[in-house]
Amino acid sequence: xxxxxxxxxxxxxxxxxxxxxxxxxxxxxxxxxxxxxxxxxxxxxxxxxxxxxxxxxxxxxxxxxxxxxxxxxxxxxxxxxxxxxxxxxxxxxxxxxxxxxxxxxxxxxxxxxxxxxxxxxxxxxxxxxxxxxxxxxxxxxxxxxxxxxxxxxxxxxxxxxxxxxxxxxxxxxxxxxxxxxxxxxxxxxxxxxxxxxxxxxxxxxxxxxxxxxxxxxxxxxxxxxxxxxxxxxxxxxxxxxxxxxx
Ligand code: SF4
Ligand code: SF4
Numbered sequence: 001x002x003x004x005x006x007x008x009x010x011x012x013x014x015x016x017x018x019x020x021x022x023x024x025x026x027x028x029x030x031x032x033x034x035x036x037x038x039x040x041x042x043x044x045x046x047x048x049x050x051x052x053x054x055x056x057x058x059x060x061x062x063x064x065x066x067x068x069x070x071x072x073x074x075x076x077x078x079x080x081x082x083x084x085x086x087x088x089x090x091x092x093x094x095x096x097x098x099x100x101x102x103x104x105x106x107x108x109x110x111x112x113x114x115x116x117x118x119x120x121x122x123x124x125x126x127x128x129x130x131x132x133x134x135x136x137x138x139x140x141x142x143x144x145x146x147x148x149x150x151x152x153x154x155x156x157x158x159x160x161x162x163x164x165x166x167x168x169x170x171x172x173x174x175x176x177x178x179x180x181x182x183x184x185x186x187x188x189x190x191x192x193x194x195x196x197x198x199x200x201x202x203x204x205x206x207x208x209x210x211x212x213x214x215x216x217x218x219x220x221x222x223x224x225x226x227x228x229x230x231x232x233x234x235x236x237x238x239x240x241x242x243x244x245x246x
Contacts, residue, residue: 045079089245100235105222108147162232169224177217183208
């Protein structure tokens with residue numbers, strides 16, 4: 001305290017600790033708090049130790065993303081319905097996959113070069129009390145940032161049966177995330193190697209080639225599918241829908 005020191009570093013990450021304030025709860029409420037300072041819950045139903053009380057989000061799981069809190073809300077709603085005398089019908093997940101014609105898959109111009117911008121904030125010396133610190137982006141900023149989306153629900157799908165190993169996809173890929181390699185040179189679990197050989201190694205005299213894709217580098221530009229002469233590489237849209245079981 002009151003001591004200043006200088007430490008050489010490459011970068012500094014500001015991490016602030018946050019935790020829920022449960023001062024409003026009393027023993028009579030019967031809601032148990034775990035050692036991590038979050039509400040103890042039954043993970044499947046989100047029921048707390050107090051009958052009829054359910055909890056989710058950061059208060060139950062600690063810091064997580066907003067989308068998980070939304071999912072918790074849905075789970076808790078089903079649990080509350082069951083608790084009040086109904087039954088939890090469970091959910092069904094429907095997955096549909098549709099091919100996007102390669103020439104129709106278009107990303108916004110220059111999307112891969114747009115820089116990430118943060119929302120404007122109030123100057124440090126003007127922050128007082130509970131005044132808002134982070135402000136909304138302008139519509140133009142928000143639209144520009146939205147164009148950075150890599151649309152990951154549309155992805156490359158590779159069909160080795162159609163592939164003629166022309167290498168055009170790897171050649172055109174701007175991120176160099178596609179590589180063809182002989183299967184002997186690929187470090188992979190023995191079971192996977194056996195499965196690949198069993199499925200595709202029909203002719204023992206013909207060496208088997210593997211297509212490796214670095215999905216973390218892929219920017220979903222679709223150029224590989226556009227360049228492929230045999231439709232072995234395609235862009236496909238994955239759509240997931242969860243609904244209550246009827
Ligand atoms: S979609 Fe684009 S970045 Fe991804 S593998 Fe194909 S060419 Fe490469
Ligand atoms: S462009 Fe198509 S056919 Fe050629 S190597 Fe790539 S996936 Fe195979």
